[in-house]
Amino acid sequence: MKKRLLSGLNLFITTGIICSFFLFQSCKKNRSDIGEIVFKETKNKVFKDIPDEKMATFLKKVLNAKQEQLRNPKLITSFYEQNGYEPVLIKRYLPDGQLKGLTNYLAKAGNHGLAASMFDAKLFSSLINRVYDKSKVADIEDACQTLAEMEIAAANSLTSYSNAIVFGAISPKRIYANYYTQTSRPQDNDMLKLFELDNLSEYLDSIQPKDKSYLALQKALNEGVIAPGMSKEETSRQLAVNMERMRWKVEKGEGKSVWVNIPDYRLDVMEKGTSLLNMKVCVGEGRDLKKTVDLKEYDEQDLKKDRPFSRETPQLSSMIYSVQVNPVWNIPESIATKEISRHASADRYYLSNNNIDVYENGKLIKDSETIDWSNGSAGGKYTFKQRPGEENSLGKIKFLFKNQSSVYLHDTPAKAAFDKSDRALSHGCIRLEKPLELAQQLFGEGEKFQLIKKEMALTANQKAKDIALPVKIPVHLTYFTCWADELGGLQFRKDIYGLDVVLYSYLMKLGQG
Template sequence: MTTPGRSPKTLLYTLALLSGCLMITINGCKKKRTEMGQTLYKHTHNPAFKDADPEEFAAVFKRVLAVNRAKMSNPDFMSHYYASNGYEPVFVLNHLWNGDVETMVAYYRKANEHGLDPKLFKPDHLVAMANRFKAAKSSIKTTREAYYAMAKLEIALANSLINYSGDLQFGVLNPRKLYSRYFIKTARPDSISMGRVFNIGDMHAYLDSIQPKDPEYLALQKAYLDGFVAKKMSKEETRRILLVNMERLRWKNKPAETRYVYVNIPDFRLDVIDSGKSVLNMKVCVGEGRNKQYLNSLESYNDTCKEDKPFPHETPLLYSVIHSVEVNPVWNIPRSIATKEIIVQAADDPYYLSNKGINVYHNDKLVKDPETIDWSKVDPRKDEYEFKQQPGDQNSLGKIKFLFENRSSVYLHDTPAKDAFHYTMRAVSHGCVRLEKPLDLAHNLFRDTTRYNLIAKDMQEEDPSPEDIALRPRVPVYITYVTCWADQDGQLQFRRDVYGQDIVLYDHMKKFLYGNM
């Protein structure tokens, strides 16, 4: 019986065509199945690899991945990657016999040049595993043994390179997990960056490309390798301060903009950076720090310093954008300051509030005669009163404050308390950053514009009133923490660890450092 509408001749032709396609498909599958075995046998000359089959290997590899999860730094990524790519042993097939493994190991063994312990990347273990495949009399006798050896080597090679790449490009630690007041966007290794290791064409070029090349990093690295000793520091303390600041430079949190305001807390200094150079700098006062007496150092610190436990007034590390200024600002006094300082002062001196230009509010209504209140009997815990300091010479924010969004409610501002700028240790504020030359900063940001002229005029008013003035274009602001850097002349600058953040970083880094494991 023939199919309606088709002749016997046509039907026979169709069946022959389908049969031919089926044979091609079967031959193609056979070729794919035997390709892995042929490749491995060609390199090893070991019969155990000759019949290696991708599907059989995949089943073994899947089990080995599951068993070795605890040994992998990124087990979820690794498992997902291999599952999505047919469990192909990329490193074994593409890098084992062309010298790439030897290149990887050579770079790993030089990790100490970055202060990192080469043992983190297990170079000796990798060499021993790779040699099993290259030995004239291999210990691998069966195809099943070959599968397991391949799986373990593949995992070890991929894991080591992912770790090495991540450590050099992103740092060994995540600062957002170290510091409770760290609010700077910082990139960390992700599936894209980790996935690049599986598509390397030139291993030597890749490993060269991920070496830190920032001139500041290279300056610190050279000092570290040369055994440089800073003035008034021991060799060990110098070594440690270089190591923690090299780690900071590996973090991907650096300003991408051409022009920005940069505040370095341990340096008590603000710079306006334009095209890589400081075009304006001034002293600043920052929030009071936990290590302001410098009783603990990187060389000698007690156990309580190992975890980040900031003082309430420490200035946070942050990135934001200055969007406006308030000239002759009103200071809405925070409750913490009001209860611990303002009410105490008012209890001692009934005219303290009026002398300081501080208005008192109760249930959102202005209190006309606050000096009639017995402040010694006011319970600070009830939060009955609000305090606002009016514009004027006594205002703690001075004549201007620079505003930017942040979760800590801090800003840059002027101050009537100028004496502190003569101090060497200027961690004295409640958390905001006090400026030595606020008008100079306004001039730099606003340039020679009518808005700047208005700011300068308003700051001189005898009967001041608040005025908000928008900044266009907005300018980024970075508040960071660096205790060692190369200045514009290439000289290394060192600052003391006023917040103890070096100590926290070093103590968490110890397990990664050369000579500390």
């Protein structure tokens, strides 16, 4: 019995010693994992015996010290906290020179119209070179510090570069006061995927934008194309800002949609990449063209967004849900104050001659000629509506879609404006050259379109009539000053609202750190 107990005890002790030995070996192997990976890649022996615990200590210290330099500090810090301050990117991407390859992508950020400095390319490249240079790292302390700095620099450069190429370097809503289009921005999950890719180089190749217009602008930028009437620098800047706009993720959809390019003064009805209808439009008045043709640095004066002219057409996306034939024009207070009141003050018959009714507290004023316009506050005191008719400023039809700026697409009696080359003439709404053709595209042939056609043809006794679309149609008011046409040629337009200037200024500031 005693022998069996001793034998069992010896077996237990022996087994424990063996397990402890293997556990020790396992821990030792885990601790030296980072060192083995770096040594195998760089052949620098100083990295070989770095224990993981020491590496984690240095990584935590560097991460805390670099907070202000990180583009996404909360996400990066949270990731390393949850992963025990393990140098994940070095372990995954240093082998086979994948991290070294990242330096090439960062250095060529200019191919996308972006400054390499935006992604701390020089810093990351210098750290990579230091790790691979056997003469640069003296001891384990130096090795841990260098690797920790490289890991954090890799996380910062990789996430910011990926975000910029996939989603755009700048969120348009942060810099434009008149931007109301929903654009996708990088989420935490998007960035966290970068820490677990199978092949970093394949991913970096895959995020190159494939849009034909983007590729055409990219080629022109890299070949130093000079646009007519512009310098090489001005052309490069215009190409760069429009490539940035093309990187903004806007849901385009597969069905029929209406697109207005504000600087081009054009509207297209698009379906599956084909224009079904194209027409001239007039857009809102802009800033002084003489001051915005040249791309110069924008002086934001501590403001986070640009300062648009009050009549600029906004950038937005919405859904056209209805039309109003022979519309009533509910005159905005700003127009009533600055224009209608002034005209009425100068000509007592102006309102009646232009079919404009005046309301006070919702009640029609039958004799508007008795109103005293001298105090200048009539625009705020009264409400003005223009009745349907041949002279109605909205013409025979307006197309309605929800938006924060109270703008819409509409007909106009002032047809001569479409003969002008610069058509930034309206108060912000879009005037249409071919409103009936647009209605036909949206409604199709049928009873509703025939009713629209009939009502628009009336020359007397017109009454406003609302007609809902069978299916809502997306509408996008955009701003592109350069793009590739159907034949691959580049089209350039004036920066009528100075929005290129604003965007380029912010891109420059990102490059300055």
